[in-house]
Amino acid sequence: MKLENDLLLRALTKQKTERTPVWVMRQAGRYLPEYREVRKKAGDFMTMAKNPEMVCEVTLQPLRRFPLDAVIIFSDILTIPDAMGMGLYFVTGEGPKFKKPISTAEDVDNLPEIDVNHDLKYVMDGISLTSQTLNRKVPLLGFCGSPWTLMTYMVEGGSSKNFSKAKSFLLNQPQASHKLLQKITDASINYLNAQIASGANAVQVFDSWGGALSPEMYRVFSMDYMQKIVQGVKKENPETPVILFSKGVQYNLKNLANTGADCLGVDWTTDLSLARELTQDKVALQGNMDPCVLYAKDSVIEEEVKKVIDSFGEGNGHVFNLGHGMQPDMQPEKLEVLVNAVRKFSEK
């Protein structure tokens, strides 16, 4: 059965579209009062993330307000290490934490293999329910974190400013690091394939901290593992579009275009015209407005949306998005201005 609105899937595969599809990262989030209601009812973040009804509800909330071209399943990139028994919890204002961080090669060896359909059943249930409820109105996106990004949290024990522990681990214990990254990669491939089997129409890999590495370390410790994920997904689901989003890795866009991914996410520090040049138009591009523009006046938001659309220029393969997620203190009305502006300026 065909999707009612398949603009996103066509753009991701560089087919012609009547206008530029738009969704934004963290569109299901704290900036929406109706999200905060559910969050309050759940008590804590993981209780909400593990409840399929709540997941379905918050995933669909932004679509009720704005004419978006996709929804992304509400979840967290740290579900995999949590399923590996690391004890994920959230401290308000401090972000995610792990009870048992990785600090030795032995810790890596002791990490269990996970069965995604069992250990992460709640994610698949959330996707199935959302997919049914959505009833093929727009595509549903699944996602996971990149192996390197997950590794930073797993080794640091939570968020970090300069990733000193995770980088020391890479530098001092490269073998154990590769073992850890491979374990995460194997789990991620199964995880994304299970998400697709449950109803996800496309998937995105979030590499939030790739840009903290030098170009060489990025290729060895982050990009290569994302490429393995792309291959593992494509092997089982050749038709499902895969998006890779690494923040701040401008010069590796050229290499990322050869990973087999259909689309690359681009942040606002790289012009889309330059990104097209670097990727030689081999892939679709997603992005790239600075989310801070949503703090501006409506007229400024419209101008900035137009600039992004113009910077991509003629041709197929652009998905409008922010270069980073929505912030909790943003006004929902501003996102409406953005979505309408994308429609207005990209209509052909």
Added chain:
Amino acid sequence: MKLENDLLLRALTKQKTERTPVWVMRQAGRYLPEYREVRKKAGDFMTMAKNPEMVCEVTLQPLRRFPLDAVIIFSDILTIPDAMGMGLYFVTGEGPKFKKPISTAEDVDNLPEIDVNHDLKYVMDGISLTSQTLNRKVPLLGFCGSPWTLMTYMVEGGSSKNFSKAKSFLLNQPQASHKLLQKITDASINYLNAQIASGANAVQVFDSWGGALSPEMYRVFSMDYMQKIVQGVKKENPETPVILFSKGVQYNLKNLANTGADCLGVDWTTDLSLARELTQDKVALQGNMDPCVLYAKDSVIEEEVKKVIDSFGEGNGHVFNLGHGMQPDMQPEKLEVLVNAVRKFSEK
């Protein structure tokens, strides 16, 4: 009178050197126990920064331990807004704060012009005393923050994660923003010229947050004002080398090379070979090892130092530095390994 060791000044102006000169950002800092002693005696950060004897002492401390090719005056980039009456103070673990942040165009109009020789006399006294004590052993660097970087602290009222207030100010009040940036620029030009008159042999402009802006906004709101600073310094001190260091602005290196600066700081996310290509060898380059390498084993530090030196390749105009400052939890012995490795691998 000639400097005993003028390697840095020669490298900054792309003259031949027997080996690559090395200094590192925040080399006078909390990772040194003797620095923590002085800091403890002072009580708080600004008391130390305003005491010329203490400034001289901590500036010279790293030179007693390591054979460095330069020292940088101990101070803070926020001395200018402090002198403008914004009320700078430091909260342990939270960084700098301002009692009276800028939030309106009127606040900008009300910012007073400063007389750097009077209002920032303590900086000049610190430089004079350090210069005398140093007795021309190695060059003494002066510095200031970039106008955009100072603006972020002045508008946010302190550190920030995503600069939402400062960016909103740029987007919603571009005229007031330009007025503010020009006021900071005027003060910075006088400030650097006064530092040179007091004994600084070269100066660096720190643009810590340029990389948070889109390429276009970077050029309009950050780079153009740094260029004015370069021009203002060169007008009065044509022989004094000027270094610009913007973090994470790879694609603007090409434009930065045309600002008139002698040298550009490069962080570890850009290979030096690429930086040379982008800047067409018009300027010297300073950098660019990831400071996190200093958490690694000695042998890894040596390998990484060699990689940086090799990535610059043949030719003149390289100053070895880290891509960011020393961290408080680093071991002083590791910096010694780095400095010795630079000497060993770059000796011609």
